Amino acid sequence: xxxxxxxxxxxxxxxxxxxxxxxxxxxxxxxxxxxxxxxxxxxxxxxxxxxxxxxxxxxxxxxxxxxxxxxxxxxxxxxxxxxxxxxxxxxxxxxxxxxxxxxxxxxxxxxxxxxxxxxxxxxxxxxxxxxxxxxxxxxxxxxxxxxxxxxxxxxxxxxxxxxxxxxxxxxxxxxxxxxxxxxxxxxxxxxxxxxxxxxxxxxxxxxxxxxxxxxxxxxxxxxxxxxxxxxxxxxxxxxxxxxxxxxxxxxxxxxxxxxxxxxxxxxxxxxxxxxxxxxxxxxxxxxxxxxxxxxxxxxxxxxxxxxxxxxxxxxxxxxxxxxxxxxxxxxxxxxxxxxxxxxxxxxxxxxxxxxxxxxxxxxxxxxxxxxxxxxxxxxxxxxxxxxxxxxxxxxxxxxxxxxxxxxxxxxxxxxxxxxxxxxxxxxxxxxxxxxxxxxxxxxxxxxxxxxxxxxxxxxxxxxxxxxxxxxxxxxxxxxxxxxxxxxxxxxxxxxxxxxxxxxxxxxxxxxxxxxxxxxxxxxxxxxxxxxxxxxxxxxxxxxxxxxxxxxxxxxxxxxxxxxxxxxxxxxxxxxxxxxxxxxxxxxxxxxxxxxxxxxxxxxxxxxxxxxxxxxxxxxxxxxxxxxxxxxxxxxxxxxxxxxxxxxxxxxxxxxxxxxxxxxx
Numbered sequence: 001x002x003x004x005x006x007x008x009x010x011x012x013x014x015x016x017x018x019x020x021x022x023x024x025x026x027x028x029x030x031x032x033x034x035x036x037x038x039x040x041x042x043x044x045x046x047x048x049x050x051x052x053x054x055x056x057x058x059x060x061x062x063x064x065x066x067x068x069x070x071x072x073x074x075x076x077x078x079x080x081x082x083x084x085x086x087x088x089x090x091x092x093x094x095x096x097x098x099x100x101x102x103x104x105x106x107x108x109x110x111x112x113x114x115x116x117x118x119x120x121x122x123x124x125x126x127x128x129x130x131x132x133x134x135x136x137x138x139x140x141x142x143x144x145x146x147x148x149x150x151x152x153x154x155x156x157x158x159x160x161x162x163x164x165x166x167x168x169x170x171x172x173x174x175x176x177x178x179x180x181x182x183x184x185x186x187x188x189x190x191x192x193x194x195x196x197x198x199x200x201x202x203x204x205x206x207x208x209x210x211x212x213x214x215x216x217x218x219x220x221x222x223x224x225x226x227x228x229x230x231x232x233x234x235x236x237x238x239x240x241x242x243x244x245x246x247x248x249x250x251x252x253x254x255x256x257x258x259x260x261x262x263x264x265x266x267x268x269x270x271x272x273x274x275x276x277x278x279x280x281x282x283x284x285x286x287x288x289x290x291x292x293x294x295x296x297x298x299x300x301x302x303x304x305x306x307x308x309x310x311x312x313x314x315x316x317x318x319x320x321x322x323x324x325x326x327x328x329x330x331x332x333x334x335x336x337x338x339x340x341x342x343x344x345x346x347x348x349x350x351x352x353x354x355x356x357x358x359x360x361x362x363x364x365x366x367x368x369x370x371x372x373x374x375x376x377x378x379x380x381x382x383x384x385x386x387x388x389x390x391x392x393x394x395x396x397x398x399x400x401x402x403x404x405x406x407x408x409x410x411x412x413x414x415x416x417x418x419x420x421x422x423x424x425x426x427x428x429x430x431x432x433x434x435x436x437x438x439x440x441x442x443x444x445x446x447x448x449x450x451x452x453x454x455x456x457x458x459x460x461x462x463x464x465x466x467x468x469x470x471x472x473x474x475x476x477x478x479x480x481x482x483x484x485x486x487x488x489x490x491x492x493x494x495x496x497x498x499x500x501x502x503x504x505x506x507x508x509x510x511x512x513x514x515x516x517x518x519x520x521x522x523x524x525x526x527x528x529x530x531x532x533x534x535x536x537x538x539x540x541x542x543x544x545x546x547x548x549x550x551x552x553x554x555x556x557x558x559x560x561x562x563x564x565x566x567x568x569x570x571x572x573x574x575x576x577x578x579x580x581x582x583x584x585x586x587x588x589x590x591x592x593x594x595x596x597x598x599x600x601x602x603x604x605x606x607x608x609x610x611x612x613x614x615x616x617x618x619x620x621x622x623x624x625x626x627x628x629x630x631x632x633x634x635x636x637x638x639x640x641x642x643x644x645x646x647x648x649x650x651x652x653x654x655x656x657x658x659x660x661x662x663x664x
């Protein structure tokens with residue numbers, strides 16, 4: 001630059017022409033300056049690109065991993081071959097096209113015929129190995145039903161219904177029996193329940209012999225028993241609590257079919273529709289296949305009405321009472337007397353719990369209830385190992401430790417006799433008025449309870465009969481059909497009622513009102529397909545009972561219903577006892593049939609709705625509305641490995657939080 005400037009000065013001196021001077025300035029000063037600036041900008045941009053690249057390389061983060069893998073592993077090969085015959089070994093190898101793992105093999109893998117010694121099942125890489133620990137039965141087809149236990153190693157996509165079969169003889173049995181298992185009481189599909197076959201037709205086979213072939217229901221209650229030999233079978237369902245493949249415990253739920261099952265097959269055709277788009281059909285093809293029958297077996301699961309009877313515990317919540325708890329209501333109440341008292345002076349008032357399994361004894365003698373410890377001899381019934389009732393005699397103690405109460409607390413609070421009146425406020429026309437006292441009464445002074453009805457603006461006395469509950473001596477009822485749109489009040493003056501312990505009540509006043517007729521709707525359902533006896537149950541959205549109605553002249557009548565959405569269930573009351581009865585295997589008696597109306601009823605204010613219902617119009621498995629079905633079909637979604645997903649989320653969060661920080 002300096003040399004160029006010196007050259008410019010010399011030329012200026014010897015060239016006086018103005019144009020020449022401009023040319024000299026451009027060539028010697030301006031052009032080199034422009035070239036210098038261009039080179040400097042190029043270097044700056046180049047350095048900026050390098051820094052950006054380094055910054056990108058230093059960023060902490062993980063690749064997204066791409067789309068979810070929704071494809072389950074595929075079977076590729078095995079030793080022995082699938083459906084092999086004349087198998088004599090004790091090890092099986094099954095290979096897949098990707099790395100796999102096996103979830104809960106002891107629970108999910110169903111082996112049939114059952115083995116006494118469980119095999120060892122492992123997943124290593126792309127292979128599953130099965131090491132048999134039990135000897136194989138000659139000339140028998142074995143099936144390993146993996147259900148949904150096999151999943152890929154990363155996304156945990158299961159292979160649905162994968163099974164592996166081989167035969168120890170020259171023939172591989174290939175027939176299939178399929179159907180559905182429903183809860184007998186509410187038609188819920190029952191998942192993960194064992195289904196078994198017996199070739200032995202004796203009734204005792206179910207209780208003394210293990211199943212010959214087994215399967216397990218899926219999440220929709222459906223089952224497939226594969227590789228069945230020709231013949232006639234009896235089929236059962238069993239919640240096998242002790243895993244011995246037979247019904248030998250009263251607490252196990254069961255199902256059985258009244259008729260024999262004879263598996264078979266037939267050629268069949270199904271239609272396959274190919275669509276051009278969502279509205280246009282391209283072609284409809286006939287596809288021939290082999291249909292295995294029966295494929296519509298219906299089993300109804302129930303638990304026999306049995307509860308083992310035994311004494312649970314004794315408690316004494318306060319000095320004036322003690323409670324005996326039992327496991328069931330059979331053969332109650334027990335015989336009881338105090339060992340330190342004259343039996344003639346054992347004066348108790350008994351109160352049963354609503355389920356009749358617990359008994360409260362109110363002690364009326366003050367000399368007795370003031371004791372810290374009560375010793376008593378109790379004679380009651382229990383079930384022995386054969387589930388037969390036997391008599392047992394126990395000596396029990398009921399202990400109560402008194403808490404010291406200061407004189408200040410005694411003066412500050414009066415312990416009144418408690419009185420509870422339900423309902424209060426708004427009362428439905430079908431409600432039962434209940435009055436509950438905190439302690440038993442020697443006798444109820446009915447005139448002490450004042451019932452009044454509002455007429456215009458005045459309260460007029462009414463005479464309502466009070467009835468004491470047969471199980472609870474502290475509870476009284478007023479049974480009455482209450483008129484629409486009326487107001488009532490219940491009043492009890494202070495110290496009007498005394499308990500057996502001379503405790504008196506505080507004053508009580510409760511006002512009640514019934515809705516107008518326009519606030520209710522009515523439903524009338526004519527039942528077809530059953531002449532009774534039976535009854536209907538109106539259900540809410542949680543499958544809980546709202547109202548019940550006995551079948552009368554072929555009709556169910558539900559009146560005074562609050563507006564809302566309701567469902568309907570009908571019970572075929574075969575024995576006419578007014579309740580649903582479970583089945584009994586020893587008596588070869590199925591549970592009483594239950595039916596669901598396939599849709600719902602929308603009840604509106606001041607409306608009447610009539611409906612004819614053929615209870616047998618739909619098959620059992622299609623009756624119960626999905627909205628109130630608890631065991632809904634499980635939606636199959638691809639499952640990403642949780643640990644990897646958490647790591648990706650953690651890295652993503654870290655990258656996001658660091659993106660705004662300056663880099664050194």
